[in-house]
Amino acid sequence: MNLASEEKLPPMPPRFADLKASIAASYPGFEQNLTRAWGELLAELDLKTKQIKYEGVNYIPQVKFADLNDLSAEELDIIKRRGAVVIKDIVPDEDAVKWKEELKQFVKLNESVEGTPPEDKQFFQLYWTKPQVQARSHPNVLAATVWLNNLYRVRNQSSSQETIQGVDLNVPLTYADRFRIRKPGPGWNFHPPHIDGGTIERWEDPYFRRCFEEIFQGKWQDHDPYDLGGRLEARSSLYGRPNQSSIFRSFQGWLAMSETAPTEGTLKVFPDVLLSNAYIIMRPFFTPLVDTCSEEIFDPSNWKFDLSTPDFHGIYPRDGGYAGPRPTSKTHPNMRLEETMIPVPKVNPGDAVFWHCDVVHSVETDHLGKGDSAVMYIPAVPLTPQNLAYVERQKETFLSKERPPDFPRGPAEAGFVGVAGVEDLLSDAGKRAMGLISV
């Protein structure tokens, strides 16, 4: 998003100033605590952003699928803090390449498939092709997502997380999403830096807000992005906007069906989920006293605590609900986004990239490579009551080959040649993940 388009975005309704005031009133010593915390955070961001810029692509951890259960505590800590990981060789290269060829065949055979851009389709409104259904139910893909789910935990609770009613991090669920086969070329402006899975809800929904409790208390260092507590009941789609995920994905992810390297249209992330959460959540409570493009903005004394506006920076009204968070260099200057949005390292077919549900991510605007950059979007989804309720609704759309509940309405896939049936799922765990056999 460029500055010009940002300035034309509609303002937030005045009632959001009241939300800000009510949040402030609900935490004792809010102004004092947050002002101190803001100063500490800006100092830490100043250091970390320079380190991220220096390390570049090496800052994103990479592990082999076969080694997932042998990682050291230190390696796990790095993955958790950076919030993104490349997992290599989840499925054999040739299987992933075969899926890509089958998907290409599918869209060739079924000319009316909806895609973007319409004149040269590369991102497809398809959910139930055989390769997608097979990939989501592949035992290794499900095992990788179970491993990711288990990076979460329940804090302040003596018993194990399995004892929370209806929650089991070892049972993966499926969230059907789409795929892309991106051709080389410039100008994909669809995905500037953003966070999925909840916009203004991060502040407006009292359950979602609990995920950030320590940040609101001014103790951002104690914030744990992997605390399951608030996530289980957080409502991430209060306004029911299409494309707004209504479930809890512990990590979002995609499985590569081609080689994709930096500069080839790959994913970029801000690789410090603790700092980005702390900064984005606190940002609406502060106003800069200097130009946000100036060097002085890195000095905490050039910000002041302010509850007077309805702005929640990076959140914008859209389609009857809200979009964002979409941090920019102007709204969130201390993230130094121009320098700290790091592309993930080169992946091969069968590798996957996963990023924590709060991680700021974007897609490279230009694809300067020579081949397809092809991925299927497959997140990690644990069994929780809210997620299971979605899977039950999603199952019906699979059986009727309609689009899944969270996604834009449009033509069903039932009439297409090559749509998957129940028999195409590759494992019992995959059937369970789809709600087709009992959990």
Ligand SMILES: [Fe+2]
């Ligand atoms: Fe996204």
